[in-house]
Amino acid sequence: MRRCLIVGPSWVGDMIMAQGLYRALRAQYPAMQIDVLAPAWSGPILNRMAEVNRVIASPFGHGQFDLAGRRALARELRGENYDWAIVLPNSWKSALLPWLARIPRRTGFVGEFRYGLLNDARRLDKAGLPRLVDRYRALADASPAGPDDYPHLTADPAKQAASLARLGLSLDRPVLALCPGAEYGPAKRWPEAHYAAVAKAKREQGWQVWLFGSASDRPVCETIDALAGGGSHNLAGETSLEEVVDLLACARAVVSNDSGLMHVAAAVALPVVAVYGSTDPGYTPPLSEQARVVRLGLECSPCFKRECPLGHLDCLVKLEPVRVLDILDQLNPPGVRSHS
Numbered sequence: 001m002r003r004c005l006i007v008g009p010s011w012v013g014d015m016i017m018a019q020g021l022y023r024a025l026r027a028q029y030p031a032m033q034i035d036v037l038a039p040a041w042s043g044p045i046l047n048r049m050a051e052v053n054r055v056i057a058s059p060f061g062h063g064q065f066d067l068a069g070r071r072a073l074a075r076e077l078r079g080e081n082y083d084w085a086i087v088l089p090n091s092w093k094s095a096l097l098p099w100l101a102r103i104p105r106r107t108g109f110v111g112e113f114r115y116g117l118l119n120d121a122r123r124l125d126k127a128g129l130p131r132l133v134d135r136y137r138a139l140a141d142a143s144p145a146g147p148d149d150y151p152h153l154t155a156d157p158a159k160q161a162a163s164l165a166r167l168g169l170s171l172d173r174p175v176l177a178l179c180p181g182a183e184y185g186p187a188k189r190w191p192e193a194h195y196a197a198v199a200k201a202k203r204e205q206g207w208q209v210w211l212f213g214s215a216s217d218r219p220v221c222e223t224i225d226a227l228a229g230g231g232s233h234n235l236a237g238e239t240s241l242e243e244v245v246d247l248l249a250c251a252r253a254v255v256s257n258d259s260g261l262m263h264v265a266a267a268v269a270l271p272v273v274a275v276y277g278s279t280d281p282g283y284t285p286p287l288s289e290q291a292r293v294v295r296l297g298l299e300c301s302p303c304f305k306r307e308c309p310l311g312h313l314d315c316l317v318k319l320e321p322v323r324v325l326d327i328l329d330q331l332n333p334p335g336v337r338s339h340s
Contacts, residue, residue, distance in 0.1 A: 012260025044242030074100030
C-alpha cells in the first residue's frame with residue numbers, strides 16, 4: 001500500500017479520535033502517504049497530526065449531495081492513484097466519492113446500502129468495540145488503542161506566543177481552562193452556576209480562568225464569568241480552532257463538557273476533568289492518561305438525548321462542583337508545578 005485516502009468524520013472529537021487509525025496505518029505501512037478528505041474547519045487539527053500528509057478540504061456542506069460536484073472531485077482524486085480508501089462516516093454519500101474515484105480497495109462499516117460502493121465492507125461488533133477510537137482502528141485490522149496510540153496534537157510555540165499577545169494574555173499565574181459549550185445540546189452542558197463555582201474557587205487559589213468556546217457559547221461564558229464575580233478571560237468566539245490548540249496547551253488544567261474541545265485538551269496532554277451527563281464515557285472518553293471522568297451514573301443516563309427527556313437534568317445538576325474541585329486538586333496538588 002502506497003497511498004491511502006481517509007474520508008473523515010464531521011465532528012471535532014471524532015476527527016481527533018480518528019488519529020488512532022492514522023497511527024495504526026503508519027505503524028503497518030511506514031512509507032504510506034495518508035491523505036484526509038474532511039471539512040475545511042478540520043484543517044488546523046489535521047495539520048497538527050504528524051501522520052497526515054495532506055488535507056483535502058471537502059466542498060460539500062452537511063447533508064449536501066451535489067452529484068455533479070462529487071463527480072468533479074472524484075475525477076481529481078482519480079489522478080492521485082490511491083490504492084485504498086477508508087470511509088469513517090456511515091452515510092451512503094461518504095462512500096460514493098471513493099467509488100466514483102475508482103479507488104481499488106474501499107473499506108468501511110456496513111450502513112445505508114453501501115455494499116455496492118464498498119468492496120471491503122465490515123460488520124461492526126458494537127459490544128466488542130465500545131470505543132469509537134477502536135472502531136476506527138479496526139478498519140485497518142488494528143488492535144484497540146493503548147496509551148501509545150492515543151491522539152496527540154502538537155502546539156506551535158511561535159503561533160502560541162502570537163495568540164497570547166493578540167489576546168492580551170499572560171502566563172504569570174496558572175491557567176484553568178473551562179470549556180462549557182457542547183454543540184450537541186443542553187443535555188451535555190454542566191450548569192453555568194457549577195462552572196462559576198469552580199472558577200471562583202480556583203481564582204481564590206491564585207489561578208486565572210480562560211473560557212473557551214464558539215461564538216454561540218459566548219453568552220454562556222459571560223454568565224459564568226458574571227456568576228464567578230468577573231475577572232475571567234472570555235475567549236469564546238475570539239479564537240480559531242488552531243489558536244485553541246495552542247492556547248489550551250498553556251493551561252495547567254481543563255474542565256470540559258463532553259465536547260470537541262474536551263478531546264482537543266486531552267490530545268494536548270493536559271490534565272482534564274471531563275463532565276458527562278447524557279452521553280457515555282465508554283464510547284467517546286477523553287483519550288489521555290491525565291484525564292479523569294466525573295459523572296453520577298444515574299439510572300436514566302446515558303440517554304444520548306439532546307435535551308433531558310425527564311425535564312430535570314439531574315445527571316448534571318446534581319453533580320456538585322466540589323467533586324470537580326477535588327479532582328483538580330488531585331491532578332494539580334497545591335504547590336506542585338506542572339509542565340505548562
